[in-house]
Amino acid sequence: MANIPNVKLNDGQFMPQIGLGLWKVEDAQADSIITQALDAGYRSLDGAAIYRNEMGLGKAIQNSLLPREELYITTKLWNDDQAEARKAFTQSMDKLKLKYLDLYLIHWPAPRKETYVQAWKTLIELKKEGLVKSIGVSNFQVEHLKRIMDETGVVPAINQIELHPQFQQKELRDFHTQCQIQTESWSPLGQGKILENFVIKTIGKKYGKTSAQVILKWHLQNQFVVIPKSVTPSRIKENINVFDFNLDADDLAKINELDSAAGRIGPNPMTADF
Numbered sequence: 678m679a680n681i682p683n684v685k686l687n688d689g690q691f692m693p694q695i696g697l698g699l700w701k702v703e704d705a706q707a708d709s710i711i712t713q714a715l716d717a718g719y720r721s722l723d724g725a726a727i728y729r730n731e732m733g734l735g736k737a738i739q740n741s742l743l744p745r746e747e748l749y750i751t752t753k754l755w756n757d758d759q760a761e762a763r764k765a766f767t768q769s770m771d772k773l774k775l776k777y778l779d780l781y782l783i784h785w786p787a788p789r790k791e792t793y794v795q796a797w798k799t800l801i802e803l804k805k806e807g808l809v810k811s812i813g814v815s816n817f818q819v820e821h822l823k824r825i826m827d828e829t830g831v832v833p834a835i836n837q838i839e840l841h842p843q844f845q846q847k848e849l850r851d852f853h854t855q856c857q858i859q860t861e862s863w864s865p866l867g868q869g870k871i872l873e874n875f876v877i878k879t880i881g882k883k884y885g886k887t888s889a890q891v892i893l894k895w896h897l898q899n900q901f902v903v904i905p906k907s908v909t910p911s912r913i914k915e916n917i918n919v920f921d922f923n924l925d926a927d928d929l930a931k932i933n934e935l936d937s938a939a940g941r942i943g944p945n946p947m948t949a950d951f
């Protein structure tokens with residue numbers, strides 16, 4: 678079974694560097710998918726209120742024989758609930774059936790709502806009360822990060838952002854490094870769209886690894902946290918079987934060159950206001 682490395686966050690907590698993404702996993706299917714992932718060695722599970730599968734995630738946690746402290750559970754505050762973050766948190770925890778959460782993230786800044794600072798203040802309280810071990814954000818750009826840090830003095834532990842070889846967000850990552858914010862990559866496989874890329878396939882052949890494994894290794898060697906999603910048992914195993922090889926500097930540089938200004942798949946956080 679894979680021995681997954683941890684990263685140390687700026688609040689002293691440890692987080693597994695690879696976890697299972699749960700977006701588009703049906704609630705009814707979540708229990709069985711997560712159980713397979715735990716059997717394969719995953720310990721970190723990336724949920725969100727808007728994924729509508731917190732009940733299934735909670736069920737899988739309940740059914741697991743693993744001690745709670747071996748699991749790392751993330752959920753996210755949905756945009757419409759930013760002004761009532763405590764209520765939304767309680768609802769998520771009821772569905773998850775948990776006494777504490779490992780990581781709570783503000784899902785998007787949704788800047789036109791003007792409520793993300795208020796939400797961040799509530800997350801700070803939840804952490805102080807011991808209900809959440811670590812707090813962070815998702816899809817925040819430099820100006821949103823600066824604003825919450827300036828207004829509260831509290832640096833998020835994580836920023837979970839769209840990040841894959843065709844959309845590498847170097848400038849934002851440099852800001853993370855400067856502030857000791859851990860970068861976490863969402864859609865790390867580019868939602869499967871970059872698996873046929875010639876450069877990646879060629880590198881895969883060199884190591885006897887699949888494109889998905891090469892891409893995930895690129896994330897890991899760059900010290901990002903990754904949360905690939907799959908509901909396919911063989912892929913769930915494949916995506917965690919990445920600790921028996923290392924990409925060399927030349928391969929890493931070739932993947933760095935795949936970055937493209939047009940590579941974004943998801944919404945732009947500056948304008949996304951759902």
Ligand SMILES: NC(=O)c1ccc[n+]([C@@H]2O[C@H](COP(=O)([O-])OP(=O)(O)OC[C@H]3O[C@@H](n4cnc5c(N)ncnc54)[C@H](OP(=O)(O)O)[C@@H]3O)[C@@H](O)[C@H]2O)c1
Pocket residue numbers: 697698699700701723724784815816837838862863864865866867868869872887889890904905906907908909912915916943
């Ligand atoms: N914070 C945010 O705003 C945000 C936004 C998007 C995503 N996320 C998080 O990030 C996670 C991952 O992102 P994502 O789900 O968008 O995309 P992803 O993990 O980059 O790609 C998932 C897609 O790739 C396929 N796949 C997975 N492993 C594969 C493999 N080894 N070979 C071939 N195909 C493979 C999956 O298919 P099957 O499932 O059919 O196997 C699925 O269609 C999400 O689940 C969610 O937890 C967060």
